[in-house]
Amino acid sequence: MKATHNPYNPGAGVPPPDLAGRDALIEMARVAIVRAKAGRPAKSAIMLGLRGVGKTVLLNAFEAIAEEEGCQTALLEIEPTMPLAQQLAPQLQQILFRLDRIKKAGAELQKAFGSLKAFASMFKATVGDVDFSFAAGQATGDLTIDLTDLFVAIAEAAKKRETAIILLIDEIQYLQKSDLGALIMALHKISQRQLPLLLFGGGLPQLAKLAGDAKSYAERLFDYPPIGPLDDAGARLALTAPAEREGVKYAADALDFVVKQTGGYPFFLQVWGAHCWEVAAKSPITLADAKRATDLAVAALDEGIFKVRLARLTDRQKAYARAMAEFGADPVHSSEIADAMGLSLSQAAPIRDELIKKGMAYSPERGLIGFTVPKFDEYMRRAMDPLTPPKAKKKA
Numbered sequence: 127m128k129a130t131h132n133p134y135n136p137g138a139g140v141p142p143p144d145l146a147g148r149d150a151l152i153e154m155a156r157v158a159i160v161r162a163k164a165g166r167p168a169k170s171a172i173m174l175g176l177r178g179v180g181k182t183v184l185l186n187a188f189e190a191i192a193e194e195e196g197c198q199t200a201l202l203e204i205e206p207t208m209p210l211a212q213q214l215a216p217q218l219q220q221i222l223f224r225l226d227r228i229k230k231a232g233a234e235l236q237k238a239f240g241s242l243k244a245f246a247s248m249f250k251a252t253v254g255d256v257d258f259s260f261a262a263g264q265a266t267g268d269l270t271i272d273l274t275d276l277f278v279a280i281a282e283a284a285k286k287r288e289t290a291i292i293l294l295i296d297e298i299q300y301l302q303k304s305d306l307g308a309l310i311m312a313l314h315k316i317s318q319r320q321l322p323l324l325l326f327g328g329g330l331p332q333l334a335k336l337a338g339d340a341k342s343y344a345e346r347l348f349d350y351p352p353i354g355p356l357d358d359a360g361a362r363l364a365l366t367a368p369a370e371r372e373g374v375k376y377a378a379d380a381l382d383f384v385v386k387q388t389g390g391y392p393f394f395l396q397v398w399g400a401h402c403w404e405v406a407a408k409s410p411i412t413l414a415d416a417k418r419a420t421d422l423a424v425a426a427l428d429e430g431i432f433k434v435r436l437a438r439l440t441d442r443q444k445a446y447a448r449a450m451a452e453f454g455a456d457p458v459h460s461s462e463i464a465d466a467m468g469l470s471l472s473q474a475a476p477i478r479d480e481l482i483k484k485g486m487a488y489s490p491e492r493g494l495i496g497f498t499v500p501k502f503d504e505y506m507r508r509a510m511d512p513l514t515p516p517k518a519k520k521k522a
């Protein structure tokens with residue numbers, strides 16, 4: 127069918143034609159935002175899920191809701207190499223400018239500007255100096271203390287203006303441990319003082335454990351809604367709704383087939399949908415179309431994201447990943463992988479940690495490890511021969 131009318135949108139962080147199957151989550155966010163703005167207690171949330179499940183598009187949706195509700199937002203994607211203070215300061219400055227526009231600098235806004243100024247210079251953050259003429263406050267150089275003071279000052283200025291600050295932080299698992307700890311402490315203070323500042327985060331599943339390590343009460347401070355594949359109805363809707371707007375239907379067996387192939391993963395639904403559209407000559411999309419589309423989708427993923435990710439690995443990381451892939455899609459005990467590689471647990475552990483650092487793998491609980499990209503195990507089995515068992519190798 128006409129490429130110009132293909133409604134699907136596979137990509138990273140790009141809005142889907144229909145944000146299917148996430149109504150409950152969106153409602154949860156809306157309620158929290160409205161409550162925060164009204165000065166009522168509301169809970170921050172960090173969405174945890176694998177690659178391509180739709181965390182970023184949800185954060186974008188929450189940002190839009192917050193803006194509709196008249197809140198001040200800052201959306202950032204954590205850069206692994208950059209300290210949090212430097213990433214946050216310019217965004218907070220923008221928020222202060224907007225607060226200033228709502229109501230000109232009162233004492234509390236001056237304090238917030240001063241606090242930001244001290245913070246920015248202490249942590250070497252670059253912020254524009256337009257209208258930044260307020261006297262600097264005090265900063266101690268201890269991020270936990272200074273970030274807490276800054277959040278409190280900004281949130282108080284927001285409260286005076288009957289608005290709320292909504293921070294949206296993506297790829298939150300890339301935060302350095304001390305930065306995450308400081309962020310948690312600052313939010314803890316905000317929640318004790320019942321100030322209108324909320325965080326919505328998105329990250330890979332190991333984050334909950336990381337946050338737990340950082341500060342033990344982080345577990346109570348946030349909700350951690352797991353973001354997974356869409357349920358059956360959501361997956362069907364993600365495929366059919368965009369097509370139907372273009373007057374195109376799926377044959378029942380074709381739809382069943384595609385839903386099964388994608389496992390309901392949002393990114394895969396977009397990829398498969400786009401290929402079904404490309405392959406089909408006319409409506410309805412048939413099972414034969416869906417099968418042909420599957421071949422094309424798998425080839426495109428292999429040549430695209432999977433190959434790129436594999437290329438980022440060193441030889442020993444590749445070997446580890448290949449050994450992991452042998453166990454299938456679900457997380458596996460790292461001791462089993464070490465065994466399969468003929469390594470001791472302590473020899474294998476650093477390789478496992480490298481894979482986690484690179485965002486290739488995650489540990490859902492102690493001792494377990496899984497791939498962060500759905501279907502990566504299948505790709506590894508296609509792309510690399512199984513490891514020769516090390517003992518057999520010695521004999522040969």
Ligand SMILES: Nc1ncnc2c1ncn2[C@@H]1O[C@H](COP(=O)(O)OP(=O)(O)OP(=O)(O)O)[C@@H](O)[C@H]1O
Nearest residue numbers: 137138139142146177178179180181182183392393
């Ligand atoms: N609920 C949904 N319904 C249909 N398509 C969706 C849905 N959520 C996300 N998508 C699509 O899935 C793809 C991946 O979404 P997104 O980039 O938000 O995932 P992510 O979880 O942030 O992935 P990553 O961890 O790689 O950053 C995009 O093409 C997006 O349009």
Ligand SMILES: [Mg+2]
Nearest residue numbers: 139181182296
């Ligand atoms: Mg994302």
